[in-house]
Amino acid sequence: MVDKNKTKKELMNELEELRLQFKDFERSIEDGTDIPDKTFRLIVESVPNGIVMTDNMGQIIFLNSQAEKMFGYARRALLGKSVEELVPEGFRHGHIKYRSSYVKEPRTRPMGEGRDLFALRSDGSQFPVEIGLNFANSDSGVVVISTIIDITERRNTEKLLNEREQRLREIMDNTTDAIIVFDDKGVVETLNREAQRLFCVNSIEKIDEIWATVTPENKENFSEKLNKVSEGKRITDYETERIGKDGKRISVSISLVYMNEGQGRFIETIRDISETLVMRNKIIELEKAQIIGKMAEGFAHHMGTPLASMLLRVQMLKDDIPDLAEYKNVGEKLNSIERQILYGQKVIQRLLRFVGRPENEKSPEIVSNLLEESMEMIRPLINKKGIVLVGDMEDNLIIFADTNLLNLVFSDTMMNAIDAMPEGGVLSIISCKDDETQFVNVKIKDTGVGISEETIPFVFEPFFTTKPAGKGTGLGLSVAKRIVHDHGGDITIESKEGRGTIVSISLPILNEEKIN
Incomplete structure (x- = not known):
């Protein structure tokens, strides 16, 4: 009985051993030394594979018991028959040609060499086989010795493995x-x-x-x-x-x-996770916006009441000052304080309106006028810090804007520039028309400490600030960016450490048709 669990290597070794035995048998024939029939029969019957021996005409002259079991024939039923009886009909013609060619030029053919082979049982069923060929010379011509292994189980195992591999590939690909x-x-x-x-x-x-x-x-x-x-x-x-x-x-x-x-x-x-990161960043931005809203509400609550109280007292002082020339200087200072308080109240109102996302109250505005208003608000602080203010603004460039919100952007950006020049410097405010894009370009340029290259990508992030603790919330530029984008524009920063900063704001210009 063939052990179907044996590996191909083990079977090949057995075939080689059998081949050597037949070589010994062949030499004994050539030397004239007889091997007893009993010894010969023990050799071929001990082999776990089917053995079929044919003469040079392809007639079966011997087969062992394993071959009988494999093909389902009694030994006497095959002796003297053509070996093509064991070959499926579709392969017989080709087998005859191959057999004739082999007898003319016999050689040892190891197991598994060449083609897929099939054999035919007595009941007409076909099964896959591996066949090793060897030969021996006798007085009547070449004797062909075929060693046959039924590889049905191996093929079934290979098919199962291939199916599993295909299923695994389908799972991987899906x-x-x-x-x-x-x-x-x-x-x-x-x-x-x-x-x-x-x-x-x-x-x-x-x-x-x-x-x-x-x-x-x-x-x-x-x-x-x-x-x-x-x-x-x-x-x-x-x-x-x-x-x-x-x-x-x-x-x-x-x-x-x-x-x-x-x-x-x-x-x-x-x-x-590209899309996941985009969604994650959107959630972070939303959470930051919610925090900004809460901070704005708290800021308005804590600052609104003191400012209102201060405004009331300033107005009372103004009413109490005699209308005399010697008190004129005091009156001017009180007027300046009043303007600053009113400006602070406007900033609170703008921030609350922006966080709440109301419908913006936009109207045609001249850019240079908006910049002049913001410059006027910071002028006292500039004079105090010894900063030179330079304005170079093109007139009559009209944009569609919410005055309060854009003033907040301009003034907050100018305040950042002032903070960057603690030892004094030059603050330049420039505006001009870009004929190609039909945008007005506003540049707020300082000669201050500048921003490091590593820091620039984060300056528009909420709560990011380069100022010392307690000197800023980091909300200014993040809010400014949202306001500018709401106006259809863009805001960018160029800076080098120790060489100052330029904040560029571009806004679409209104043509005459839109103004009318």
């Missing part, structure tokens, strides 16, 4: 995550359909090494994580960036496991 399998050296062995999409490769192209997808600044960190995973640790939800074949960076979340079976392999699951 998952929403990218999956890449690579070895200890980083050589990619498998990647699923989502990985091909994510990294911009098709079924023909491939990623040779996992390192081709890792950004330069993350290579060392990724190497450390591979070492940890190979030591038995598991990496999950590691957020980083990867690079596709098109050079585009992708925000991803990665999980890594290590399969330490034979040659070690890493299995990497990659999820594209």
Whole structure:
């Protein structure tokens, strides 16, 4: 009985042993030394494979008991018959040609060499086989010795494995995550359909090494994580960036496991989180906006009442001052205090209105007039700090604006410039028309301490400030950006540490038709 659990290698070894035995048998014939029939029969019957011997005409002259069981024939029913009786009808013509050619030029043919072969049982059923061929010379010509293995079980196992592999491939290709399998050296062995999409490769192209997808600044960190995973640790939800074949960076979340079976392999699951990060940032912005609203309400509550009280007292003092020339200077100072208090109340009202997102009250306004109003508000502070104020503003450039909100933007930006020049300097206010874009460009330029290159990307973030603790909330530029965008414009910052800052604000100009 054939042991179907034996490996192909074991069967090949048995065939080789059988071949050597037949070589001994052949030499004994050539030497004239007889081998007893009993010994010969013990040899061929002990082999766990089917053995069929044919003469040079293809007639069966011997078969062992394993061949009887394999083909379902009694031995006497096959002796003297053509070996083609054991070949399926569709293959017989080709087999006759091959057999004739083999007899002319006999050679040893190992198991599994060449074609897929099938044999025919007595009941007409076909089954897959592997056949090894050898030969011996006799007085009547070449004797062909066929060693036959029924590989039905092996084929069934291979089919089952192929089906499982196909199901696994279908599962991998239908998952929403990218999956890449690579070895200890980083050589990619498998990647699923989502990985091909994510990294911009098709079924023909491939990623040779996992390192081709890792950004330069993350290579060392990724190497450390591979070492940890190979030591038995598991990496999950590691957020980083990867690079596709098109050079585009992708925000991803990665999980890594290590399969330490034979040659070690890493299995990497990659999820594209680009949209998730966008949503996360939107939620953060919303939360910040809610905090701004609460702060604005608290600010209005705590500052509104004291300002109202101060305004009342200033107005009472003005009423009490005699209308005499010697008190004129005092009256002017009280008027200045009154203007500052009224301005503070307006700022509170603007902030509350903006946070509440009311319908803006916009009207055609001349940009230079708005800038002049803001400059007038900061002039006392500029004089006190020894700052030179330079204005170069083009006249009659009209925009559609909410006066209160844009004044808040201009004045707050100017205050930032003043704070950046504690030792004095030059504050330049410039406005001019861009004929190509039909926008007015406003530049507020200082010669102060400047902003570092690393800091600039964050200056418009809520609560971000470069000022010392207690000197600013970091709300000014974030609010200014929202106001400018609501006016259809844009705001940017250029700065170098120690060389000052330029805040550029662009706003769309109204044409005469829109003004009318």
